[in-house]
Amino acid sequence: MRRLLIRPGAIGDCILSFPALRHLRTEYTELWIPSAVVPLIDFMDAVRPLASTGLDLVGVGELEIPSNLKERLQKFDAIVSWYGANRPSFRAALTSLGVPCEFHAALPPADVPGHAVDFFAQQVGAPLGLVPRINIPAISPRETVVIHPFSGSRRKNWPLASYVALAQFLPLETEWVCGPEEQLQHALHFDDLADLAAWMAAARLYIGNDSGITHLAAAAGVPVIAIFGPSSPDTWAPRSENVTVLHADPLETLDVRDVLAAANRLLGSR
DSSP states (O other): OEEEEEOOSOHHHHHHTHHHHHHTOOSEEEEEEOGGGGGGOOSSSEEEEGGGTTGGGTTSTTOOOOHHHHHHHTTOSEEEESSSTTOHHHHHHHHTTTSOEEEOOSSOOTTOOSOHHHHHHHHHTOOSSOOOOOOOOOOOOOSEEEEEOOOSOGGGOOOHHHHHHHHHHOSSEEEEEEOTTOOOTTOEEOSOHHHHHHHHHTSSEEEEESSHHHHHHHHHTOOEEEEESSSOHHHHSOOSTTEEEEEOSSGGGSOHHHHHHHHHHHHHTO
């Protein structure tokens, strides 16, 4: 059985679907996924950046599937796609190839209860309650606390001033990290998510907002404090035994002393 998996989405969405993707492995399984997530995938036979595949042109207007892409898709015995599930023209184009296709919603509906990991697992018949994991190479531990104070939406960000105040009282050195489009003095930037995951895993604690990087830290195994505001932690919190969620809406009402208390508990227990 040669199976193709097509998974679009933000970093956190993709990480939360890792258990479902692992469940779908067969004799040969290939995964097409956003380029940022490619370095995290070591559980497939092959992985390709989604943007390099040409799928964005499938089902657009009167365009036909390019012959090279058509031939590549027809080499698979089955396709499971979270891409284009809401585009009838895309689904029709893929179905016309004669390869059995399954299409799934890329995000859980707002009115469906339960955690996103379980939602994706249910879609493909995987067991519930699984935890996303990322394999990390051997690392030298650091006596530090990593803070990533940003996310994909300003609405999800605890005020930067609160993070700065928190850092002044933490019992360990603070290391700041930012994404490629974020600016913060003295913060580190990583081009490769696998390198970032390994670096974070060596710290004593990670603190951050509802973001893909927070999911990455949890999957890498570092103890995490995840600060949530408008999103539901019941659906979107990182799933790990080492995750502490602090929820406040609006986020400005979350007191620095409450985050500090949680950090001290976690640092004292390790």
